[in-house]
Amino acid sequence: MMRHVQKRLLLVLKFSLAFAVIGYLLWVNRHLVMHTAKFFVDDIYRSCVYQRRNYELEEKSSPLYVTKERHGRLGNWLFGYSSLLGIAKANGYIPYFLRSHPLNNHFQLSKIRSYPAECLFDVYDEQPCSYTPEMMNLPTGNISIDGYIQSWKYFRFIENELRQELKVHPHMAQYAKKLFNEYVGHHVAAGRLVISIHVRRGDVLKPEARKLGFCHAPKEYFDNAMNYMLKLFPYSVFLVTSDDISWCRENIQPPVLRDVLSSAKLSKIKSDNPKIKSSIFDETVPIVFSKSHSSWDDFSLLMLCNHSILSVGTFGWWGAWFARGHVVYYDGFPLPGSKVDYETDKEDFFPSDWVALSVSASVQSWHLLWLVFLCAMWNALLFCKVS
Structure with missing residues (x-):
């Protein structure tokens, strides 16, 4: 009876481990999983994938756009717009924010569109306050950056242009x-x-x-x-x-x-x-x-x-x-x-x-002296207890 229970427990542990490994792999490759699922389920998404392949064959002969998802508040928006302009220039893409973006309420932005570009593909920024060199070499196609892209290095080479762009109303x-x-x-x-x-x-x-x-x-x-x-x-x-x-x-x-x-x-x-x-x-x-x-x-x-x-x-x-x-x-x-x-x-x-x-x-x-004092007191108490 005991051996039977042990076998069942071992089997449960094996299945749990297998599910944990599969779950971890799916999480690590979640973007690829989402892409594959959308490709088979969403007809519009599938046609955009084919369009992207055509872009690659045409070697970017069509104008390509890059935009950014909206996150956070004023400081985050300014980072997003500024980094977007630098990333766009490095890739030879056309940057834009939607006209409805709240940053337009404060600044006279020129890189705006009333509607999103067609067939936007998501590119993710996993480290919000770090510079990611891969952003300066985006995949071919219309891109939407999902993340914060908060580094001065994205726009250091266009600072003069950026200061002219970011004019308050x-x-x-x-x-x-x-x-x-x-x-x-x-x-x-x-x-x-x-x-x-x-x-x-x-x-x-x-x-x-x-x-x-x-x-x-x-x-x-x-x-x-x-x-x-x-x-x-x-x-x-x-x-x-x-x-x-x-x-x-x-x-x-x-x-x-x-x-x-x-x-x-x-x-x-x-x-x-x-x-x-x-x-x-x-x-x-x-x-x-x-x-x-x-x-x-x-x-x-x-x-x-x-x-x-x-x-x-x-x-x-x-x-x-x-x-x-x-x-x-x-x-x-x-x-x-x-x-x-x-x-x-x-x-x-x-x-x-x-x-x-x-x-x-x-x-x-x-603070250091206080820490040393506390450590000394703790050691003294331990010594007393041992004695």
């Missing part, structure tokens, strides 16, 4: 300048540079986001970033935008300039700018917090600043790209070993001239 640009002037106009008139600080919290604080590898930049990072920027641009004002402005008001407090710069540096600033009163060196550096509840208003402000401090996400990334100034970003994102970490190559995601910063060295040392 005139009435929106005019409103942005008015808003910017209301916030920091008097500081600019006094000769100060404007350094933006974008703080993303909101959705990245959720447990499900953290499991994926998202995180927020801590207070210590912003302290370090402000000090870093002030050493480069001492006569500045900080402009803060965020989805959690209350947290920013409580935690982002700029330093006194005399605490950041040496006496020699302060003397040079005074000699270069005789109109500046020495008393400002003993005052807190000015900081302005956005009062807007509109994400587009905040984005407009980021675009007009001289330099940029980023936290995490693509929203601040693009604000800094438009601003063109000196940029620092939080090096603690994403969380090591996470899904987002696997999908992100920092060299591909952040331009090479942007500067990675973490928390200050003093805070890092304090």
Whole structure:
């Protein structure tokens, strides 16, 4: 009886293993499986496959199109459109977004169509924040890219063209300048540079986001970033935008300039700018917090600043790209070993001239000392128990 049960269990295990292997193979080759199923079931899809073969025989004699599936929000859309233009140019294809795409509401896009191109074949981007060289050599046929394609390397060779393409609608640009002037106009008139600080919290604080590898930049990072920027641009004002402005008001407090710069540096600033009163060196550096509840208003402000401090996400990334100034970003994102970490190559995601910063060295040392103390206490407790 026992042997019979063992045989049945062994048989169940064999079938379970076989199903697991088959399931894994189907998942790994899911795109091929979907293609094969659609080829036999869908007449229109099958005719498109034949059309694609004709394209190959004609050696691309017909104009070919490439577009992208819609994902995410503003920062993701800007990455998608910009990368699409670079990929299209590398392949000799015609890029487009549909006229109904929400990015058209903000920018005067020229690469648009009212209807999708015929016989679009999907190409998948498996690593959203990394550069995939295969995108620069697409298969023959009309292509729809499914994924985020978020790397500056896709459009680095068309940057001048891209900046001409990504023009905000005139009435929106005019409103942005008015808003910017209301916030920091008097500081600019006094000769100060404007350094933006974008703080993303909101959705990245959720447990499900953290499991994926998202995180927020801590207070210590912003302290370090402000000090870093002030050493480069001492006569500045900080402009803060965020989805959690209350947290920013409580935690982002700029330093006194005399605490950041040496006496020699302060003397040079005074000699270069005789109109500046020495008393400002003993005052807190000015900081302005956005009062807007509109994400587009905040984005407009980021675009007009001289330099940029980023936290995490693509929203601040693009604000800094438009601003063109000196940029620092939080090096603690994403969380090591996470899904987002696997999908992100920092060299591909952040331009090479942007500067990675973490928390200050003093805070890092304090954390290390605290860890050493805890380890010592734990070892002491174990020793006591053994004794």
